[in-house]
Each structure stands twice: as structure tokens, then as C-alpha cells.
Ligand SMILES: [Zn+2]
């Protein structure tokens with residue numbers, strides 16, 4: 001940084017600067033480069049699975065393989081996309097620290113994300129709006145619900161298909177189990193249901209949730225935090241009593 005930064009508290013000029021990323025909803029520092037690398041890797045792998053599945057299906061005419069590849073591909077693609085999204089949505093800030101008095105403060109890097117603080121009026125504030133469950137304030141994510149849905153369909157559908165194959169082939173078929181093919185099919189299917197039901201529950205919870213837009217805001221200048229449900233009054237979060245608002249930035 002070429003410009004001279006002076007401490008807002010003591011006027012000292014020994015101020016160090018660090019780049020940080022904050023979670024847009026909680027305002028807490030977050031590590032996003034890991035999310036970017038893991039997310040990018042998962043997206044690439046998921047895309048390869050999708051393309052590979054289409055290739056295998058076309059060349060072998062085994063359309064069941066397509067179903068499997070698409071399912072596995074989506075299981076990587078969706079969380080991968082969420083990881084990349086987490087990186088893109090993080091609020092990038094500069095954290096300043098004065099070597100003389102220890103005073104620390106943060107400023108937004110990207111003014112495009114700035115909103116004005118309802119408490120002190122500073123534009124060193126940011127706000128995140130997302131869908132949440134009005135009953136408990138938990139975030140409700142369509143993407144992960146879709147992922148859980150795919151998970152349930154692949155697992156329950158796949159094991160049902162396997163069970164039908166086992167039942168159709170009978171005791172002399174591919175799977176020869178001493179207790180018989182009927183039990184073997186039931187075993188495979190109930191394993192699929194036992195795990196797949198978590199996906200079903202996630203999808204049911206999504207539709208049961210009272211989905212409402214929630215905005216969470218944070219002010220870097222005065223420390224005020226607020227939240228606002230769509231169509232309701234703005235309310236402060238916790239005991240974030242604003243201390244004396246500092247007007248000038250940097
Ligand atoms: Zn200072």
C-alpha cells in the first residue's frame with residue numbers, strides 16, 4: 001500500500017495491513033481459499049463424471065451406467081459449486097493493526113458490497129440476504145436439498161433396481177446366498193432405504209420449513225449487528241451496542 005495509513009486511535013503510522021475474508025452472514029473470519037480449491041476440484045471431477053457417463057452410455061448403450069455416472073457426478077458437482085460460491089460470496093476486507101497502541105479495525109475492500117449502517121450511518125457495513133426457516137432461523141438451501149434428493153434417488157433407486165434383478169434371477173442367479181435370493185434382495189433394498197432416508201428427510205424438511213428471506217448485517221465501523229426478516233422490523237443482534245461511531249475511514 002503506497003498511501004500512508006494513520007491509526008484512528010493514536011495517530012501512529014506503524015499500521016500493518018492484512019487481507020481477510022468474512023462470512024457474509026455471520027461476519028466471522030473464514031478461510032475461503034480452501035473452499036475454492038476443494039470446490040474447484042470437486043466441480044472438475046463432477047464434470048468429468050458427467051461427460052464420462054454420457055460417453056460410456058453412448059458407446060456401450062448401457063443406460064443404467066449413465067444414471068450411476070450422473071448421480072455420482074452430481075454428488076461432486078453440487079458441493080463443489082457451493083465451495084466456489086462460498087469463496088465468491090465472502091466479504092473481502094482489509095484488517096489494519098496499529099503497532100503503537102494495538103488498535104485494530106477493518107475496512108471493506110469492495111465498496112460494491114457496502115450498505116449503510118442503520119446505527120451509525122457508515123458505509124463500512126455489509127449485509128447478506130438468504131432464505132431461512134422462520135421457525136428457527138436456520139438457513140434453508142435449495143442446492144443442498146437438491147443434492148440430498150439426488151442422493152436418495154440414486155441410493156434407493158439403485159438398490160431397488162439391484163433387488164429386482166436379484167429377485168428376477170432367483171436362487172441360481174448372480175447372487176447365490178445361502179439364505180436365498182428373496183432375503184438377499186430385501187437386505188440390499190433395506191440398506192439403500194436405511195441410508196437414503198436421510199436424503200428423503202432433508203427434502204421433507206425443506207418443504208416443511210417456513211421459508212422466509214432473512215437479512216443479516218454487520219458494521220465494521222461501529223460493530224453494530226442487525227437482522228431483518230422480510231416484511232418485519234429491523235432488530236439488533238445480541239448485545240451489539242454500538243460504541244462511539246468513528247466517521248472517517250483510514
Ligand atoms: Zn494506534
Ligand SMILES: [Zn+2]
Pocket residue numbers: 117118119120121122125219220221222223224242245
Ligand atoms: Zn455502524
